[in-house]
Amino acid sequence: MPTLRSTVDVTAETYRRNREAQLAAVAALEEQLDLARAGGGARYAERHHKRGRLLVRERLELLLDRDSPFLELSALAAWGTEFTVGASILTGVGVVSGVECVIIAHDPTVRGGAMNPYTLKKTLRALEIARANRLPVINMVESGGADLPTQSELFVHAGKIFHDLTELSAAGVPTIALVFGNSTAGGAYVPGMCDYAVLVDGQAKVFLGGPPLVKMATGEESDDEELGGADMHSRVSGLSDHFATDELDCLRIGRQIVAELDWRKLGPGPSLPADPPLYDPDELLGIASADFRVPVDPHEVLARVVDGSRFGEYKPRYGTSLVTGWASIHGFPVGVLANARGVLFSEEAKKASEFILLANQTGTPLVFLQNTTGYMVGKAYEQGGIIKDGAKMINAVTNSKVPHVTLNIGASFGAGNYGMSGRAYDPRFMFAWANAKLAVMGAQQLAGVLSIVGRQSAESAGREFDTEADERRRAQIEAQIERESHAFFVSARLYDDGVIDPRDTRAVLGISLSAAHSQLVEGRRGFGVFRM
Template identity: 40%
Template structure:
């Protein structure tokens, strides 16, 4: 394939300005992530005095040293519901994809050091998203559990979705996807069913408890008086009730047992022998991605400049390059993973939609994963666009995106507006993975456009009534624009789980290589399914 010839000068003042602006965005979201870590660290003395490892210490002991770990949705729930200072970001847990005893797994660690690890509605949504990832990508699930359960202030919003979480666990077991849970602390009521529905349960002596009703509720409901250990201590569940399979002496020992369980399973040996992956690094370093995108979002740039820094050997076979210049389609490889890429150099025209729809079908035919790089104001509008059949042809592209069965991965590198977000495989179209650069924005339209639309509509109503209030219209336009712009930032969108996390642009190639290999492995992996999942006898 031909290599892309970059037109960017990384020594120029323009590049330096772009890089500085992007670095400010990166530093901004990293500070928010670090604040959550520091909030947990501030409670170290309280928990280490009780012999507990902090959540991220548990995570570090679980994961293979030096192996890659992709943390997911680190800012989920940021300043939503009762998270007033932002330290509740993450939705009550630390989650991601990493290696445990050489096995690539979906890992969830309850962040009990922040608000007891209680789960808000966004935390529940994050948990369901993690389960979806595990099922789609055939990943074993390891949970280090110690949580206060659902936040009762929002129980009416989390109760029904919580049932879906339990259904997902049952279906994963039936599909042949193993689930291992280490119970480090209390698992009460509905929270007891999470380990109960796991395939392997490890309980920590003198720390872990599981019961449907704790001592206060039991006394109120039946008059019976019992201690926590008598109701559901680790010794009872591993030696009498049989709900737990393994009894650990402390946090570290429980994690050791979880690793040994995974090491015992012949998970990796069931894959077909894989040929060594050989590929060339890009001609242009991925580090330059920090300055490729203009600081001014209104300034256009060529998405091929991104491709030149993420594709193996910077090679790119441009599909129909002369048919439409604003929708870029073509073949690349990323760390040896063949994929088709669709990117934006402007609005999606009728011709661009037709081109993309055809290219998607070709990738489907060849079983090639799709990568979408979002930077579009949406579909082209206007008289000429309507006469060209923009609705009809745009619908073709949307149909192709929705129905393609190959893995789809989205990266929002700039704007992702209106139906353009749908056509480029936004969250609503179930991409296998979706991440965003920290400068990105996602919304039905830009704030300025929304403000002008409401002003025009309101002015028309005022004219009918015979009185136009220009000051009121000015305020309406300004307030609407401000509201929309505040809600479409990368931070606001990732807080609502519109993506799986924000990433440093310089990590884009490495991240895509990782998730594409996850998708490829899932396609190759056989599973031993059964009807009802593994039940405790």
């Protein structure tokens, strides 16, 4: 396979400006991630420790295999809202006793681990990742239940958690609950729905109604231990499968359960040399454009991401605004579709459709590198069939059965987001660089369109067009779209699985591909490759 040759000039002014902009974006990202890691803050962490309990990330560290990677998901959930960044829960993919698992862990230092609307979205996305990729689920439970002031946004949809847990079990995907503290009301069904439940002595409290509610409902006097303690559930109700003497014992038992699953991946393992790229991933900071309107050469990105910087390009002289070809990442063969100059023309759409069909013929996962402003518009292109050609590409993406992993490296606007396997098209994983933007179109373009529409409306109604008011509206709309297309805003709403430092791209894609291979990896059958 040919080796990519980089022509990046690290001394160039453009490279320097890009790097400065990316470092600022990454610094802002780290600041927000630090808030997520801090949970409820030092005061509540200290109080938790004084109760003899581990923090959620301390539990995670002891659960995972030593020195193994952990791919945190949706870390910016709830960013920019009234809720704490991270949404009072930690989710991700990690290795436990040699098995890749989805971890869902409450952070009790944030409002007692209570679930808010973003917690719910984050939990459901983690369960969807477990289902799609056939990954065992480990719930680390310590939650006071629903955030009652937002119950109207939670109650109906929260039942999906229990639905998904039982669906996973029915599909033969193990689910485990490690209960460290409160698991009350509807939350009591988490250990109830899981295949395995481990309860910590003196800490676990699993009941539908606590002592005050029982007193009010029945007049009965009881305490926490009688209603839902680990000893009672281990000896009397049978809800608990394992009685843990303390948190360390609970984590040990959890690792033992996973070790005894005899779990096997259904997809193939890495089959190609996983040698590192020839070029320094740190240089991605200067390659990523500070301005989404300035193209990024995908070859330079791939040269710092794929194994050995090897890339077999497909149709390099046709539809050159989209780069397609074959490579491997950490030994996993992949097909790559990467936007080169933003706009997708008919040639790019047809090239992509054919390439996706080829990948499905060989069962090769696809990696989409988004940096697109959408499909081309204009009279010549409409007459040339851009709609039907774009529809072919979207059709191919929709019906592709190989795993997709999508990364937004610049911009993802309009129907280009759909054609490049955006969230609505169920990629197994989807991430964004810290400078990326996502919207129906760019802020200036959107404001300009609304201005034109307003002017035309005034003319048709015979009204004088208020230019000053239009300028104010344009400025407001541009500011709104800039805010709403920001990577943090997008990730906060779970439209992707996380914002990442560009330098971590290879590792994030590698973990995602490895997780996807826990499920069957096969392409769609029933049609051959057709020419367009």
